[in-house]
Amino acid sequence: xxxxxxxxxxxxxxxxxxxxxxxxxxxxxxxxxxxxxxxxxxxxxxxxxxxxxxxxxxxxxxxxxxxxxxxxxxxxxxxxxxxxxxxxxxxxxxxxxxxxxxxxxxxxxxxxxxxxxxxxxxxxxxxxxxxxxxxxxxxxxxxxxxxxxxxxxxxxxxxxxxxxxxxxxxxxxxxxxxxxxxxxxxxxxxx
Amino acid sequence: xxxxxxxxxxxxxxxxxxxxxxxxxxxxxxxxxxxxxxxxxxxxxxxxxxxxxxxxxxxxxxxxxxxxxxxxxxxxxxxxxxxxxxxxxxxxxxxxxxxxxxxxxxxxxxxxxxxxxxxxxxxxxxxxxxxxxxxxxxxxxxxxxxxxxxxxxxxxxxxxxxxxxxxxxxxxxxxxxxxxxxxxxxxxxxxxxxxxxxxxxxxxxxxxxxxxxxxxxxxxxxxxxxxxxxxxxxxxxxxxxxxxxxxxxxxxxxxxxxxxxxxxxxxxxxxxxxxxxxxxxxxxxxxxxxxxxxxxxxxxxxxxxxxxxxxxxxxxxxxxxxxxxxxxxxxxxxxxxxxxxxxxxxxxxxxxxxxxxxxxxxxxxxxxxxxxxxxxxxxxxxxxxxxxxxxxxxxxxxxxxxxxxxxxxxxxxxxxxxxxxxxxxxxxxxxxxxxxxxxxxxxxxxxxxxxxxxxxxxxxxxxxxxxxxxxxxxxxxxxxxxxxxxxxxxxxxxxxxxx
Amino acid sequence: xxxxxxxxxxxxxxxxxxxxxxxxxxxxxxxxxxxxxxxxxxxxxxxxxxxxxxxxxxxxxxxxxxxxxxxxxxxxxxxxxxxxxxxxxxxxxxxxxx
Numbered sequence: 001x002x003x004x005x006x007x008x009x010x011x012x013x014x015x016x017x018x019x020x021x022x023x024x025x026x027x028x029x030x031x032x033x034x035x036x037x038x039x040x041x042x043x044x045x046x047x048x049x050x051x052x053x054x055x056x057x058x059x060x061x062x063x064x065x066x067x068x069x070x071x072x073x074x075x076x077x078x079x080x081x082x083x084x085x086x087x088x089x090x091x092x093x094x095x096x097x098x099x100x101x102x103x104x105x106x107x108x109x110x111x112x113x114x115x116x117x118x119x120x121x122x123x124x125x126x127x128x129x130x131x132x133x134x135x136x137x138x139x140x141x142x143x144x145x146x147x148x149x150x151x152x153x154x155x156x157x158x159x160x161x162x163x164x165x166x167x168x169x170x171x172x173x174x175x176x177x178x179x180x181x182x183x184x185x186x187x188x189x190x191x
Numbered sequence: 192x193x194x195x196x197x198x199x200x201x202x203x204x205x206x207x208x209x210x211x212x213x214x215x216x217x218x219x220x221x222x223x224x225x226x227x228x229x230x231x232x233x234x235x236x237x238x239x240x241x242x243x244x245x246x247x248x249x250x251x252x253x254x255x256x257x258x259x260x261x262x263x264x265x266x267x268x269x270x271x272x273x274x275x276x277x278x279x280x281x282x283x284x285x286x287x288x289x290x291x292x293x294x295x296x297x298x299x300x301x302x303x304x305x306x307x308x309x310x311x312x313x314x315x316x317x318x319x320x321x322x323x324x325x326x327x328x329x330x331x332x333x334x335x336x337x338x339x340x341x342x343x344x345x346x347x348x349x350x351x352x353x354x355x356x357x358x359x360x361x362x363x364x365x366x367x368x369x370x371x372x373x374x375x376x377x378x379x380x381x382x383x384x385x386x387x388x389x390x391x392x393x394x395x396x397x398x399x400x401x402x403x404x405x406x407x408x409x410x411x412x413x414x415x416x417x418x419x420x421x422x423x424x425x426x427x428x429x430x431x432x433x434x435x436x437x438x439x440x441x442x443x444x445x446x447x448x449x450x451x452x453x454x455x456x457x458x459x460x461x462x463x464x465x466x467x468x469x470x471x472x473x474x475x476x477x478x479x480x481x482x483x484x485x486x487x488x489x490x491x492x493x494x495x496x497x498x499x500x501x502x503x504x505x506x507x508x509x510x511x512x513x514x515x516x517x518x519x520x521x522x523x524x525x526x527x528x529x530x531x532x533x534x535x536x537x538x539x540x541x542x543x544x545x546x547x548x549x550x551x552x553x554x555x556x557x558x559x560x561x562x563x564x565x566x567x568x569x570x571x572x573x574x575x576x577x578x579x580x581x582x583x584x585x586x587x588x589x590x591x592x593x594x595x596x597x598x599x600x601x602x603x604x605x606x607x608x609x610x611x612x613x614x615x616x617x618x619x620x621x622x623x624x625x626x627x628x629x630x631x632x633x634x635x636x637x638x639x640x641x642x643x644x645x646x647x648x649x650x651x652x653x654x655x656x657x658x659x660x661x662x663x664x665x666x667x668x669x670x671x672x673x674x675x676x677x678x679x680x681x682x683x684x685x686x687x688x689x690x
Numbered sequence: 691x692x693x694x695x696x697x698x699x700x701x702x703x704x705x706x707x708x709x710x711x712x713x714x715x716x717x718x719x720x721x722x723x724x725x726x727x728x729x730x731x732x733x734x735x736x737x738x739x740x741x742x743x744x745x746x747x748x749x750x751x752x753x754x755x756x757x758x759x760x761x762x763x764x765x766x767x768x769x770x771x772x773x774x775x776x777x778x779x780x781x782x783x784x785x786x787x788x
Binding site (some may be wrong): 113116125182 | 346
């Protein structure tokens with residue numbers, strides 16, 4: 001078991017470094033097409049991490065919908081517009097300093113979340129003073145693992161999606177309707 | 192009438208106003224799919240959409256009349272007086288904007304009747320945002336609203352300014368959604384819940400944790416962008432100036448109102464236990480927003496830009512009532528939003544009529560001598576300016592009075608003083624408008640000959656101006672109503688223990 | 691479980707997205723950085739769903755829907771502005787100045 005955990009951890013960190021490296025390249029490449037492809041690479045790495053975090057179905061959707069459909073739309077528009085490679089304008093360095101500075105402040109604040117372990121979260125959401133067993137505090141998390149084993153990765157997500165989360169699900173239909181009508185109105189040359 | 196929100200039938204009943212409006216948006220969409228040629232089709236689509244707002248308002252009134260309340264947990268969507276009042280407010284704003292748009296769009300040559308279904312879908316999103324009882328519904332409502340308003344801001348496709356406004360609004364809006372979503376994720380992490388009441392109960396039972404604090408902070412940043420509070424306001428002036436004028440009115444009143452109503456609900460139901468943490472944040476935002484908004488408005492020459500900065504300042508005033516975190520504060524938010532929306536709709540309605548086809552900025556100098564040519568329009572605009580200023584005898588004064596008294600009663604004296612200083616500064620940009628119209632002569636003899644004030648807009652603006660004056664001296668009905676609904680917001684707390 | 695590392699990775703990716711939005715001038719790249727932020731938040735949801743149950747994973751579905759809808763409208767807006775200016779450069783549309 002111990003060696004198993006280590007292997008998973010190592011794989012996690014490999015993909016984590018991959019994701020961060022791709023993201024860095026995505027935000028620094030001067031060519032929009034290169035940025036888009038590095039973003040796809042980040043999304044692939046994230047999909048792999050989703051599998052490690054027991055979200056197999058989401059991982060598949062991530063690759064199919066996000067890295068597939070949405071990013072293809074981006075690439076399509078970039079190629080349609082035939083954008084030229086605009087080199088970075090280093091005269092704008094004050095903006096870079098401000099941007100990186102703000103991001104660094106935000107980052108140092110948010111990275112403190114690193115200190116969270118299941119035990120700590122369990123202690124915080126329960127009112128019990130002493131260290132508690134995470135498995136007792138998070139019955140739903142265990143139920144998810146059981147449901148994935150019995151109903152499959154799709155069933156464990158689909159069941160609650162179409163029962164408890166029916167209202168938000170229906171709202172997404174309104175959202176997509178608004179997006180479709182809006183995209184046509186804005187992009188069509190002649191209405 | 193208790194409604195079980197977890198059953199499909201109960202959910203349908205509880206969402207009746209939104210469903211009616213969505214259905215009617217589809218009806219209008221079907222109509223415009225075949226009729227989108229000329230002004231006649233535009234007028235019909237506009238008229239149809241107004242019927243939809245009336246139906247949705249009737250559904251809201253029916254729910255309120257039957258005393259709909261949740262049976263057990265308030266699941267996904269809230270059922271209380273505050274939601275019904277929010278819905279009524281948002282529906283009236285949308286209907287008024289539709290009325291103002293009818294002739295304006297035709298005159299400006301924007302012959303795309305898809306405008307009206309988009310406006311209806313934006314309203315559905317606003318209603319969901321303001322009525323959400325769950326972070327998922329909140330987020331989706333916000334996105335339905337935002338996506339529709341991005342499109343509406345860029346609706347005037349032949350103009351570059353409109354497209355730039357849409358792009359700027361879109362990028363900043365999506366950026367802000369990212370922050371809000373991260374906040375939602377961390378709030379979910381800290382409690383394991385998305386439901387407002389359950390999260391509130393969890394926070395009440397446990398001391399604030401790192402994750403909860405970060406989540407709340409990020410949610411506040413997301414909202415600060417949406418309400419255009421300084422220093423998250425930079426998008427507002429350009430977007431307000433570039434968007435079609437009726438849509439500017441819609442953004443300044445409707446979108447802002449929906450975001451504020453949701454903020455009030457979130458702070459009252461999700462984060463009441465963390466009040467000592469968020470109050471200083473709201474304090475800082477309110478103070479800097481009032482001062483920066485008013486001071487920057489002084490140097491504007493374009494009317495739309497001036498009203499954009501004044502809208503920022505008004506968001507600062509509203510934050511006073513949010514700071515108060517009391518029933519009086521909630522009632523004050525409702526009253527102020529009503530007063531502000533009535534005034535803004537009237538002001539933009541008059542400005543839209545003054546705009547010439549083609550050149551779509553009204554400068555302060557364009558208003559000179561308006562009184563001698565168009566006395567009623569200039570009197571109406573003057574009343575709007577006085578109401579925005581908070582002049583006694585107008586509805587704006589009543590709204591501001593309640594904001595200040597709510598903050599004072601909650602034990603805050605610094606912010607009311609800042610708000611008074613801000614109001615004093617605002618004389619410096621509201622009064623010149625009145626003076627330019629009345630005292631200065633028109634620049635040329637042909638000035639103001641191009642003003643077209645179509646009858647629907649004239650009626651809508653007339654009603655608004657009348658309401659400003661009437662409610663300014665006789666506000667009791669509205670006050671009582673707002674106070675009653677505000678109390679209901681806090682009654683939805685359930686005796687739910689932590690794990 | 692890997693809760694802490696996942697949350698930290700999510701934070702790093704989110705901040706990279708924020709930095710990208712603040713420093714880049716190409717509208718499409720800025721929009722891609724927003725997508726990166728949304729992806730980072732999805733990782734937080736997934737990591738927390740291990741403990742809190744399936745609701746976190748369901749939220750990711752909705753976020754993906756929203757991202758797809760935003761992509762459709764956002765790219766349409768970018769196309770519309772390209773028709774006017776023949777570029778997607780944000781230098782003259784200063785995002786951080788009023």
